[in-house]
Amino acid sequence: MTDNHRTFAFCLARRADGAGTATPWRARKGPSVAGCTGVPFGDYRTGDIFNPDSGFLC
């Protein structure tokens, strides 16, 4: 990890990481979601880093 970010988006991301307010996309799995603890979500947000709404750019 470097602090030498040159784009505003990465500056904001670093700040969110530092403040502990970021939710890494890869953390978006597991059952404890929005008041529905125990619901078997499995990996529907596809686990590791992945844009949940991404699609084909073909």
Next chain:
Amino acid sequence: MLVLDRLGDAQVSEAAVLIVTRSDDVHADRVGALIAARGEPCFRIDLDRFPRDYGLTMALDETGWSGTLFCRASGTTLDLSAVRSVWMRKPADFAFAAALSPQEKAFADGEANHLLLGWLNSLDCFFMSHPVALRAAGWKCEQLVRARRMGFAVPASMIGNRPDEVRPFIAKGADGAIFKTLSTPTLAAEHVQTEDRIANGLHTTLVQVDDPELDSIAALPGLFQHYIEKAHEIRVTVVAGRIFAARIDSQANERTRVDFRHYDAEIAYTAVELPEDLATRCCEFVASYGLAYGAIDLIATPDGRHVFLENNPVGQFVFVEELAPPLRIAEAVAEALIAGG
């Protein structure tokens, strides 16, 4: 699964639903199971296993490309000339049997992509949604123009890389402005090796005029929008003209007030009916691209307005139907694919 039956020398097959996705797509798992449960043939291409785990033969005849695509893992075969509908889900990096040099890999990626999309574009069947429509529908800048033209309220927006212009724009916002990415909230993390990864993503973020790092916008133009006060948010999923709307009480938790996509925060999702004119506008917006599916994010303001944020042409929906169970979106997707439109 599609089975090729032999009647004499002729191969007879029932037209199949084709799902183009990746192996970790649980949306495809769910919809594929629903299609199978109805006894309908369904074939899935997992791009992260293609072409390595598939056997392909296709030949041009008077009707188009015919031949077979055999999946070694499942032992099933798709008759290329018998595709009823195609569900374009998620992209993935292709897989090749051999370790290829960087140049060979780049060439192979291009060839596989050209083959796949070339064949798909030659099909005359129902798509959810067609690659050309998906390509046209994915640009946030264009979506805002179209949404406003079609009667939606949209946030005051600017894109730029001049701090001296960005600051006055932010200052004009009563509650500041948000910064959001145009291409991907993952900050392209999935495109670099782990050791080169310096950030995992960025949610929509509230920024103020005196942000100490705002000058860094000079390196890359970014999208800013005046912050819209929210009563709640609405995720509107349109499936072949059917509407599924979920109210998201994002203001009930500090972490989801600016961006609801902190899925570990406990907020309520509730199925709701949209006002008829709003529902119609959402359907018309999706249809205006030729899309058969869209997931639209709206803000509901305290004074009762609805503000368009964006449309996700291949947006996720399982989290919506899990959290607002009356919304049976997967069933609607399966039904549309089986019906072929």
